[in-house]
Amino acid sequence: MSDDFKVKEDNYNYALSIIENMDIENVENSMQKIYRFQQVIQKTLVEGHDYGKTFYGSSKPSLLKPGAEKILMLLGISSEYEIIDKVQNYEDGFFAFSVKSILKKNEKIVTEGLGHSNSRERKYLGGRQDIYMLGNTCLKMAKKRALVDATLTVASLSDIFTQDMEDMTQFEEEERVETMTLKDAQNIKVTFGKYNGNTLGEIYNKDKGYIRWLAEKSREDGISRACKLILSPDFETEEVQQKANKLPPE
Known part of the structure; x- marks a missing residue:
């Protein structure tokens, strides 16, 4: 053996x-x-404040910092932070922090969580952030991610919430919209209205008019884009007809 x-x-x-x-x-x-x-x-917990709205492609909403703090308060747990690694290069404008969140109850450690943030993340690129503020911003983001990571563990909430990614959602959604295929669009599940729980493909087979309405009226770019993809043959036909109607008579 x-x-x-x-x-x-x-x-x-x-x-x-x-x-x-x-x-x-x-x-x-x-x-x-x-x-x-x-x-x-x-x-x-309150949607939009304690947890983020589920965006398409995700089956669970993301737990936000206020929600994590509320959960810890309910459990009587306090939090402390420890920076376990950092890079602060003001000359090149690069900052990175890895932070540990330590959760305690009655001065005894219950669990720990880890979070990391650095200034090369896409949301910090493009000159939208003061370079001298990036270090502080990255540190706060790392602390927030560590806190939520620890909270999800101690409260056994990983099956109903994801990590706090509301700061990344906009960028991830833009990327998904840009690369969305027809199959992706058909598989998006609606989480609101009379067809809550149905995919856009299923709704299309039941109520084409509702898909047309979402294509034009939805405030979510992802949903609007998906509906237009599903309806694309019809949209093309309409555009051709509109152009033909505008042509001067021969």
């Missing part, structure tokens, strides 16, 4: 012994409490 096989067998037996020694009734009660807590959080 090889040493590697022996180590794997020992690890498996140890993991099995943990399960065998568990009080299943207590485990079941704990799981029910976690589920009820998740329900309370979902009912209590």
Whole structure:
């Protein structure tokens, strides 16, 4: 028997012994409490303030800093931060921070989370940010990401929220819109209105007029673009007809 096989067998037996020694009734009660807590959080947090609106391509909304702070307050948990790595190059305008968020209850560490931010992220490019403010901005962003990372872990909320990415959503959505295919468009799931939970492809087969309405009236660029892609043959036909109507008689 090889040493590697022996180590794997020992690890498996140890993991099995943990399960065998568990009080299943207590485990079941704990799981029910976690589920009820998740329900309370979902009912209590406010969309647009505590968590970000789900953008297409994501099945879960993103937990925002105010929401994370509210959850920690409910749990009676405090947070501390530790910078574990940093780069501050004012000459080249490059800044990077890796931060650890330490969550404590009654002065005992409960869990930790990690967050990183640097000035080469796309949202900082293009000269829209004062170079001398970038360092502070990146540090704050790293702290925020670390806090949310830790909160998702301690509250067992990873199955209902994603990491706090509201600062990236606009840029990611723009990229998705630019590279969207017809198949992508048809698979986008609507999270509002009478067809909540249906994909745009399914809605098209049920109510073509609603897709036309979304194409022109939706305030979400992604939804509008997707609907226009799905309707593209019709749009082309209409444009041809409009041009023909404007042609002077021969």
